[in-house]
Amino acid sequence: MTTVALTADPEADPRVKAVFDDIRATRKSDFVNNLWHYLAFDPGLLESTWAEVKAVMAVPSELDPLTKEMLYIAVSIANSCTYCVHSHTAAARAKGMTDELHADLLRVVTLASKTNALANGLQLPVDPEFEADR
Amino acid sequence: MTTVALTADPEADPRVKAVFDDIRATRKSDFVNNLWHYLAFDPGLLESTWAEVKAVMAVPSELDPLTKEMLYIAVSIANSCTYCVHSHTAAARAKGMTDELHADLLRVVTLASKTNALANGLQLPVDPEFEADR
Amino acid sequence: MTTVALTADPEADPRVKAVFDDIRATRKSDFVNNLWHYLAFDPGLLESTWAEVKAVMAVPSELDPLTKEMLYIAVSIANSCTYCVHSHTAAARAKGMTDELHADLLRVVTLASKTNALANGLQLPVDPEFEADR
Amino acid sequence: MTTVALTADPEADPRVKAVFDDIRATRKSDFVNNLWHYLAFDPGLLESTWAEVKAVMAVPSELDPLTKEMLYIAVSIANSCTYCVHSHTAAARAKGMTDELHADLLRVVTLASKTNALANGLQLPVDPEFEADR
Amino acid sequence: MTTVALTADPEADPRVKAVFDDIRATRKSDFVNNLWHYLAFDPGLLESTWAEVKAVMAVPSELDPLTKEMLYIAVSIANSCTYCVHSHTAAARAKGMTDELHADLLRVVTLASKTNALANGLQLPVDPEFEADR
Amino acid sequence: MTTVALTADPEADPRVKAVFDDIRATRKSDFVNNLWHYLAFDPGLLESTWAEVKAVMAVPSELDPLTKEMLYIAVSIANSCTYCVHSHTAAARAKGMTDELHADLLRVVTLASKTNALANGLQLPVDPEFEADR
Numbered sequence: 001m002t003t004v005a006l007t008a009d010p011e012a013d014p015r016v017k018a019v020f021d022d023i024r025a026t027r028k029s030d031f032v033n034n035l036w037h038y039l040a041f042d043p044g045l046l047e048s049t050w051a052e053v054k055a056v057m058a059v060p061s062e063l064d065p066l067t068k069e070m071l072y073i074a075v076s077i078a079n080s081c082t083y084c085v086h087s088h089t090a091a092a093r094a095k096g097m098t099d100e101l102h103a104d105l106l107r108v109v110t111l112a113s114k115t116n117a118l119a120n121g122l123q124l125p126v127d128p129e130f131e132a133d134r
Numbered sequence: 135m136t137t138v139a140l141t142a143d144p145e146a147d148p149r150v151k152a153v154f155d156d157i158r159a160t161r162k163s164d165f166v167n168n169l170w171h172y173l174a175f176d177p178g179l180l181e182s183t184w185a186e187v188k189a190v191m192a193v194p195s196e197l198d199p200l201t202k203e204m205l206y207i208a209v210s211i212a213n214s215c216t217y218c219v220h221s222h223t224a225a226a227r228a229k230g231m232t233d234e235l236h237a238d239l240l241r242v243v244t245l246a247s248k249t250n251a252l253a254n255g256l257q258l259p260v261d262p263e264f265e266a267d268r
Numbered sequence: 269m270t271t272v273a274l275t276a277d278p279e280a281d282p283r284v285k286a287v288f289d290d291i292r293a294t295r296k297s298d299f300v301n302n303l304w305h306y307l308a309f310d311p312g313l314l315e316s317t318w319a320e321v322k323a324v325m326a327v328p329s330e331l332d333p334l335t336k337e338m339l340y341i342a343v344s345i346a347n348s349c350t351y352c353v354h355s356h357t358a359a360a361r362a363k364g365m366t367d368e369l370h371a372d373l374l375r376v377v378t379l380a381s382k383t384n385a386l387a388n389g390l391q392l393p394v395d396p397e398f399e400a401d402r
Numbered sequence: 403m404t405t406v407a408l409t410a411d412p413e414a415d416p417r418v419k420a421v422f423d424d425i426r427a428t429r430k431s432d433f434v435n436n437l438w439h440y441l442a443f444d445p446g447l448l449e450s451t452w453a454e455v456k457a458v459m460a461v462p463s464e465l466d467p468l469t470k471e472m473l474y475i476a477v478s479i480a481n482s483c484t485y486c487v488h489s490h491t492a493a494a495r496a497k498g499m500t501d502e503l504h505a506d507l508l509r510v511v512t513l514a515s516k517t518n519a520l521a522n523g524l525q526l527p528v529d530p531e532f533e534a535d536r
Numbered sequence: 537m538t539t540v541a542l543t544a545d546p547e548a549d550p551r552v553k554a555v556f557d558d559i560r561a562t563r564k565s566d567f568v569n570n571l572w573h574y575l576a577f578d579p580g581l582l583e584s585t586w587a588e589v590k591a592v593m594a595v596p597s598e599l600d601p602l603t604k605e606m607l608y609i610a611v612s613i614a615n616s617c618t619y620c621v622h623s624h625t626a627a628a629r630a631k632g633m634t635d636e637l638h639a640d641l642l643r644v645v646t647l648a649s650k651t652n653a654l655a656n657g658l659q660l661p662v663d664p665e666f667e668a669d670r
Numbered sequence: 671m672t673t674v675a676l677t678a679d680p681e682a683d684p685r686v687k688a689v690f691d692d693i694r695a696t697r698k699s700d701f702v703n704n705l706w707h708y709l710a711f712d713p714g715l716l717e718s719t720w721a722e723v724k725a726v727m728a729v730p731s732e733l734d735p736l737t738k739e740m741l742y743i744a745v746s747i748a749n750s751c752t753y754c755v756h757s758h759t760a761a762a763r764a765k766g767m768t769d770e771l772h773a774d775l776l777r778v779v780t781l782a783s784k785t786n787a788l789a790n791g792l793q794l795p796v797d798p799e800f801e802a803d804r
Contacts, residue, residue: 002257003357005802033261042371049252049724051184056245062238067201071208075246075385077523078212080348080616082252083260084246085525089539090264092744098208102540103578104196105205108521110516111190112209112218117515117611118183119169119217121479121508123136123487126217126323127167130224132675137491139668176505182591189584209519211389214482214750219391223673237712238675244385251381251745255345255374257353267446268542270793271625272638273534285486296724301797303789310639316457317788324781330774335737339775341783342741343653346748348616351789351796352782358800372732373741380745380754386719387705387753391672394753395703398760400407404659405759406772435663437655451654458647464640469603469783471640476607477648477787480614482750484664485655486648492666506598507607513592514611514620520585521571521619525538528619529569532626557781613791621793642791649787650780657747657776 002038010040019043019050026058033087067094076108138173144174153177153184160192167221200229208243270306278308287311287318294326301355334363342377404440404462412442421445421452435489460497468497538574546576555579555586561596569623602631610645680710689713689720696728706762713796736765744794 011017020032039046057068067093074083089102097105145151154166173180191202203226210218223236231239288300307314325336337360344352351362357370365373413419422434422457441448459470471494478486499507540583547553551576556568575582593604605628625638681687690702709716727738739762746754759772767775 001354001796001798002259003353003802004256025226031263033263034258035249035256038256038258039252041367043249045337045371045375048375049249052245052722053249056241062235063240063242067204068242071205071242072200072246073523074205074208075212075243076250077208077519079247080522081250081253082525083258084250085258085522085539086264086537088246089266092503093160093266098196098541099577100243101196104582106520106581107190107195107203107584108197108205109209109523110519111186111212112206112222112515112715113519114512115169115183115187115220116210116213117479117512118173118508119215120482121475122138122169122172123484123509124168124172124217124240125136126220126258126671128671129167130220130672131671132172132223135488135662135664135667137487137668174327175421177499179505179509183508186588196351207389214388216391219388219673220671223361233674234710236714240389241715241718244382247385248378248382251378252374254348255341255377256297257350258537262537265537266539268339269533269622270795271528271534271621272635272792299799302794303785303792306694306794307788308790309635313639313642316643317785320454320781321785322749324777329777330768330771331778335740336778337742338737339744339778340782342744343748343779346745347783347786347790349726349786349789351794352786354796354800356782357802361802366732369732371465372695375726375748376733376741378736380742380758381749383705383719383723384746384749384751384754385800387751388749390674390705390708392704392753393672394403394706394756396403396758397701397703399403400405400759401765403659403756405755406658406769411571413591431572433541433665435665437658438659438661439652440660441654445644447773447776450777451651454647455651458643463643464634464637469606470644472603473607473610473644474648476610477614477645478652480611481649481652481656483655484790485660486652488666489664490648491668495668500598505597509592509597510599510604511611512608513588514608514624515615517571517585517589518612518615518617518620520575522615523569524540526570526574526619527538528622531569532622534625534629540746609791613787618793621790644787645791647785650784651741653747653780653783654776656750656755657743657779659752 004038004041006037007040010037013040013043013045016040016046019046022054023050024055033088035083059104066097070097070105073105074112077109078113089114138172138175140171141174144171147174147177149177150174150180153180156188156219157184160188169217200226200231203229204231204239207239208246211243212247272306272309273304275319278305281308281311283311284308284314290322291318294322303351303355304371323376334360337363338373340367342380343375346381384392406440406443408439409442412439415442415445417445418442418448421448423455425452428456437485437489454514468494468499471497473501475507476514479511480515540574540577542573543576546573549576549579551579552576552582555582558590559586562590571619571623602628602633604640605631606633609641610648613645614649674708674711677705680707683710683713685713686710686716689716693720693723696724705753705757710757736762736767739765740775742769743775744782747779748783 011020021033023036024030039049069088072088073092076088145154156162157166157170173183203222206222207226210222279288291300291304292298307317313383324326341360344356405519413422425434425438426432441451471490475494478490547556559568559572560566605624608624609628612624635641681690693702693706694700709719739758742758743762746758
């Protein structure tokens with residue numbers, strides 16, 4: 001159950017088809033996941049979202065592709081986004097995340113969640129040593 | 135301003151001193167940051183917190199130390215923890231995070247925050263292709 | 269699956285019936301959604317919740333009814349509340365939200381989520397120009 | 403620095419004075435904290451907020467007053483509300499929370515934050531045994 | 537649907553069996569809930585998680601067992617953790633939480649969520665009277 | 671105190687100058703707030719962030735400019751972003767938000783925060799009537 005209706009034949013719209021084609025070409029896969037199918041309800045939002053995801057996630061940069069997926073998982077867990085935890089865990093696994101690495105990722109994310117709560121509970125003053133401008 | 139009083143001479147307590155000594159030895163630095171100073175109000179909580187942080191962050195594992203710090207930053211941003219964003223950004227920088235890498239990290243974290251909101255807004259059904267048990 | 273049992277015949281309790289009657293009268297509809305059915309497990313909590321929702325959402329005020337629903341959606345997305353995103357998106361649609369407006373709403377909410385993460389990541393000092401007391 | 407201007411002489415408004423008087427009488431103290439001073443910018447919002455806080459926090463109910471304050475702290479930590487963590491920690495201390503109890507509270511709240519992240523990361527199916535309606 | 541595969545015969549691994557046995561002995565029940573079954577994908581993570589949950593939740597301390605469960609519910613609601621809200625509400629009920637107490641808990645948690653948003657919206661300065669070090 | 675150093679003379683970089691010039695021209699004001707000054711540490715991130723903020727917030731669309739600012743405030747409160755609550759409250763005020771409207775906005779945002787917690791606490795099933803695809 002979603003908040004927008006699924007478009008029956010989304011690729012009948014050439015703007016949607018262009019995005020779907022680019023997703024398939026960029027990912028070298030025929031699979032287009034639900035996010036894009038549902039975003040087809042507004043081609044402009046579909047286009048801008050894909051352009052941004054492609055620029056950040058598919059273009060080589062300082063961070064390697066697997067690390068990007070793990071960071072994505074970390075944020076999605078903290079924001080309690082069911083769809084995103086599923087989709088980015090699957091993506092991380094496709095990029096080589098083993099069960100051992102997954103467990104290690106969960107160890108860091110859950111510890112961070114814990115000490116975030118601790119620091120918020122103590123309302124700690126930030127150490128001047130952490131200042132970027134020193 | 136914090137929610138617990140700072141202990142005047144925390145290392146007068148041998149349990150606190152043992153933890154502070156181990157922090158200094160593990161990190162090869164004389165600097166003990168505020169989290170540990172304020173946690174000294176309860177030596178048991180200080181000990182269990184440090185034991186866990188050391189086990190996850192200081193013991194070699196699948197994830198390299200810099201990636202762990204970046205994951206920590208990602209979670210801390212999502213949880214809006216001022217102290218943790220500062221302390222782990224400083225730690226990541228000490229472990230080699232350049233401005234370029236920091237910007238790349240922020241690009242992934244902010245994009246994830248954006249699509250988390252999008253997926254929550256659309257209430258997307260999870261694709262069966264993401265199933266771990268397939 | 270919920271955390272409280274559904275009451276078999278909730279309107280047998282006159283306090284519950286009075287609230288359900290007022291919901292139907294206020295909304296000019298026979299439909300009473302699940303929130304109220306499940307809240308019937310505690311008539312006092314049902315009464316206080318409905319009184320507050322009615323006072324804020326059903327009484328004319330500065331904000332028009334559709335804008336109120338869109339604000340409700342925005343908060344519910346950020347808080348990751350599945351039920352609330354569904355119920356208030358349906359309410360906004362019933363009050364005239366088109367697909368175009370829905371997409372525009374999602375554009376603002378997702379951008380805000382993104383720059384929230386950016387500002388939290390940078391830990392920006394607040395500009396003195398923003399001071400309400402100037 | 404706040405988002406609303408502080409009213410110079412708030413109790414010149416009889417509606418504000420009535421609320422402040424009731425706060426002082428209910429709490430048996432001359433101290434009226436900042437929340438109420440700033441809420442004086444809108445007497446209606448001040449009245450409804452105080453009425454609700456009084457009904458839940460000051461009227462005897464199933465939960466004892468100290469437990470209510472600790473629950474308030476737990477939620478405020480998770481929601482990263484600086485003002486609320488401070489005000490309710492002070493209130494809990496005034497109602498008898500010792501350092502030992504404070505540490506115990508933090509142990510539960512931080513563990514919950516950790517396993518929340520773990521369950522969100524694993525996307526666990528809810529056990530049918532937890533069903534309230536069984 | 538989860539992000540890790542369920543292990544077919546988890547107790548064939550002696551480390552998993554030892555944890556499951558301790559869960560059953562500690563809780564005096566044959567029921568081992570899904571969290572532990574899915575954590576069996578990484579015995580080390582299973583062991584450290586259970587050790588921590590046992591130390592905080594099953595060992596007598598300042599807070600009584602039911603209050604701990606209610607604090608856990610409060611945090612889990614704020615963090616929007618579906619699994620955790622279900623599991624800890626069931627646990628609280630098993631420890632004596634009545635419908636009346638459950639309603640009272642929800643009254644405090646929802647009021648805290650409300651005034652958290654209010655304080656964040658007003659960006660209130662913390663009263664010096666709340667200072668722990670005074 | 672921030673996590674990135676402030677650039678001494680940011681507009682010496684022509685890419686930064688171009689963005690700052692466009693901010694001033696778009697907003698018809700000489701004031702460039704801290705977000706942009708600190709983002710100057712990475713001109714690419716500055717450019718992409720401004721392009722997106724301009725496209726969503728400064729280009730006429732379905733939502734009027736003041737409603738956009740109020741939605742931004744709502745999300746920023748829920749995400750506990752200090753800088754964003756301040757900057758967008760100031761922007762909303764500059765676009766005509768009165769104290770009365772501000773109070774009304776806070777009434778909706780705080781009620782939504784409350785019922786979000788209530789729905790998460792009850793784990794309500796979504797009513798089939800809310801289905802977008804009906």
